Amino acid sequence: MSRILLVDDEPAILQTLKGIFLSGGHEVSTAVDGQEGLDSALREDFDMVLSDISMPKLSGIELLSRLEKLRPETHRVLLTAHTLEDYIDQLVGHNLSCVLTKSVPFPIHEVLCTVEAILSRKIFGIHRHVPKPALLESFKIRTHPEMVELCDALTLRAPQRRRNHLQTILSEVLTNAIYYGSLDMPGDHKETWNHDFSLPEEKAVEVEFAEGGGRMAITVSDRGGKLQRHTVLHWLQRQISHDENGLPLGIFDNHGRGFFISRSFSDRLSISIERGRRCEVTLLMYDSELPLGEKPLVILEI
Numbered sequence: 001m002s003r004i005l006l007v008d009d010e011p012a013i014l015q016t017l018k019g020i021f022l023s024g025g026h027e028v029s030t031a032v033d034g035q036e037g038l039d040s041a042l043r044e045d046f047d048m049v050l051s052d053i054s055m056p057k058l059s060g061i062e063l064l065s066r067l068e069k070l071r072p073e074t075h076r077v078l079l080t081a082h083t084l085e086d087y088i089d090q091l092v093g094h095n096l097s098c099v100l101t102k103s104v105p106f107p108i109h110e111v112l113c114t115v116e117a118i119l120s121r122k123i124f125g126i127h128r129h130v131p132k133p134a135l136l137e138s139f140k141i142r143t144h145p146e147m148v149e150l151c152d153a154l155t156l157r158a159p160q161r162r163r164n165h166l167q168t169i170l171s172e173v174l175t176n177a178i179y180y181g182s183l184d185m186p187g188d189h190k191e192t193w194n195h196d197f198s199l200p201e202e203k204a205v206e207v208e209f210a211e212g213g214g215r216m217a218i219t220v221s222d223r224g225g226k227l228q229r230h231t232v233l234h235w236l237q238r239q240i241s242h243d244e245n246g247l248p249l250g251i252f253d254n255h256g257r258g259f260f261i262s263r264s265f266s267d268r269l270s271i272s273i274e275r276g277r278r279c280e281v282t283l284l285m286y287d288s289e290l291p292l293g294e295k296p297l298v299i300l301e302i
Helices: 011-023 034-043 060-070 088-093 108-120 144-155 160-182 229-240 258-265
Strands: 003-007 027-031 048-052 075-080 098-101 135-141 205-212 215-222 268-274 278-286 297-301
Touching (some): 003 011, 003 034, 108 297, 135 144, 144 205, 160 205, 229 268, 229 297
Parallel strands (some): 003 048, 075 098, 268 297
Antiparallel strands (some): 135 205, 205 215, 215 278
16 A cells, blocks of 8 residues: 555545545545645655646645655656646656646546556556457567568558558657667667667567557567656657747757657557666557547656
8 A cells, every 4th residue: 555645726636536546545645735735745754746737836846846855755746637848848857757637538547557557666568558458469579670560560450540650650669669779779870770680589679569448559668778767858848849930949859759759649658667677668549539638748767
């Protein structure tokens, strides 16, 4: 059992979240504004503080920023009804990489699974995203032809209207996993990347594909573990933030766009990192054509 502090100025959201986590066997406390949340977090020991962003007296970002200095062992998660674009500069400045959304209908499973993964440190695996898959397949990639063949094959699993998007996403994610993760090639010198490679068994890129519950999930995992959450945040910021002419700050960057593209074209993107050992990128696509609300930001690192 973990101790969770929920901070939100909307009583309905507090009660919804409290019920979710109590049913998960956790001990839950609540606070109705940022200052009350900070006082509670400093007065008692909590395993996690999950806070809204926009609140009276103290914003959620400021609350969690202070907690990082005063209670560095406490997990910090933000909850918002707004877009990532509204806060990306502050998130980068305070190294906040887990932002869940107040979509309608409320994403109960998404919030609970993300929080449980953080608290248990079990941040890897496709079953976290598709608990009871009707179809589950695993693959390993050791060569460039295998990468191209698998990318083409998995793309055909998507609905016709999503295939171009999935082709683009998979190409980006698989390329990063192989060249950056397994081969340790510099991302800013892609012109030096050689397609004539053969990865040893221990460095093969692992791919899982699952379908079930109205969604399709693909995980791509490398054993390099070279990514860092603040680096991913930096790359996202470069594409999301704009200069005085309205252009993305990173419009001329020669690398770093892959995660932005993957997040834009998928319904959900999740990145899990164990520094120096493993990195897993999960792409989710839902069957429904209805909008799913704002996309969360989920970059987990242990």
